[in-house]
Amino acid sequence: MKSSINVAILIFSLAFIFQGCGENSPRHEEKTKYVIPDSLLHTLVIETVKRCPLVNVIKLTGMVDFNQDKQVNIFSLVSGNVQDVKVQLGDYVTRGEVLAVVKSSEMAGYSNGLIIAQTNVTATKKLLDATNDLFKSGLASTLDVTAAQVNYDQAESQLEMAKRVLKINGNNINGDYIIKSPIHGFVVQKNVTNNTMVRTDNATNLFTISDLKDVWVQANVYEANVEQVNIGDNVEVRILSAPEKVFTGKVDKILNVLDPVSKVIKVRVVLQNPDYILKPQMFASIIVSNPEKGVDALCVPNEALVYERSRYYVLVYKGKGNADITPVVILNTLGNKSYLREGVHEGDQVIASTALQIYSELNN
DSSP, X not given: OHHHHHHHHHHHHHHHHHHHHHHHSOOOOOOOOOOOOHHHHTTOOEEEOEEEEEEEEEEXXXXXXXXXXXXXXXXXXXXXEEEOOOOOTTOEEOTTOEEEXXXXXXXXXXXXXXXHHHHHHHHHHHHHXXXXXXXXXXXXXXXXXXXXXXXXXXXXXXXXHXXXXXXXXXXXXXXXXXEEOSSSEEEEEEOOOTTOEEOTTOOSOSEEEEOTTEEEEEEEXXXXXXXXXXXXXXXXXXXXXXXXXXXXXXXXXXXXXXXXXXXEEEEEEEEEOTTOOSOTTOEEEEEEEXXXXXXXXXXXXXXXXXXXXXXXXXXXXXXXXXXXXXXXXXXXXXXXXXXXXXXXXXXXXXXXXXHHHHHHHHHX
């Protein structure tokens, strides 16, 4: 009986000791919400949510191409052997600059025809003068004078034709056909080297010269987006080699023919290219935009958006360093502005700088 009492006293004592230890153990502090410190608050950019005219935006891919209206394919008008090619692919040439020389028997024939025509003119002129003198002396008839005049006129006509033929073919009397550039531009295609034999019935051009001061951008529009692209729509173009540079233009032409393989319609944009940054065959990222008349939507700067877990968020500023994380739904993005479907209200203030850092602190 005494031992049972002792065990009970021991259990009661241990329970009292553990209870006392529990009362003296530290309690976990409740988590406090992050408040933006004054040092950071003074540097923040805070923007007001407002309504902006809604602009439809379509993102396309495409390629830079030559302006075919300012591109010249150069062929040889005579057959012969190419000599002294003076330019290489990519060279800039001026109008009238010599590109190459073709040694041609045809040119020699044109030169010979000119000499024969000049000789005939001289001979028929002398015959006409002699016939006129004989007519004045009564030794030649009017018919003789008429025949001499006709021969002289025909010789003049043959000489004029020989001159025109020679001029069309370069006006060279040494048997050479001189290939010259008809425009200012770059040699963008070269299909000839020294000692190449050329023929007039060959469909391959010798050179292609293109003025790259403006270029075409051919954008690919899929069937689902065809109705959203119109002539005159504003266009922004970016290329990989200069991602910070934005080229602006307008839709110039819609080629209403569907490619049977890629199932796209080509849309053409003409862009000014004064510094020759845009080069043919470069890939391009194209944004086509057109405003919806009478329709607007809430908009915020892109800097106010935070993307995480497949959703977009903004930080709505409540004052005194307090901000709430608010999910939003984006309609589209144009330039540095995003249009929102839902999540905020007009007049709300959102943090538009250091948003990711503050978002991380609020989540912690």
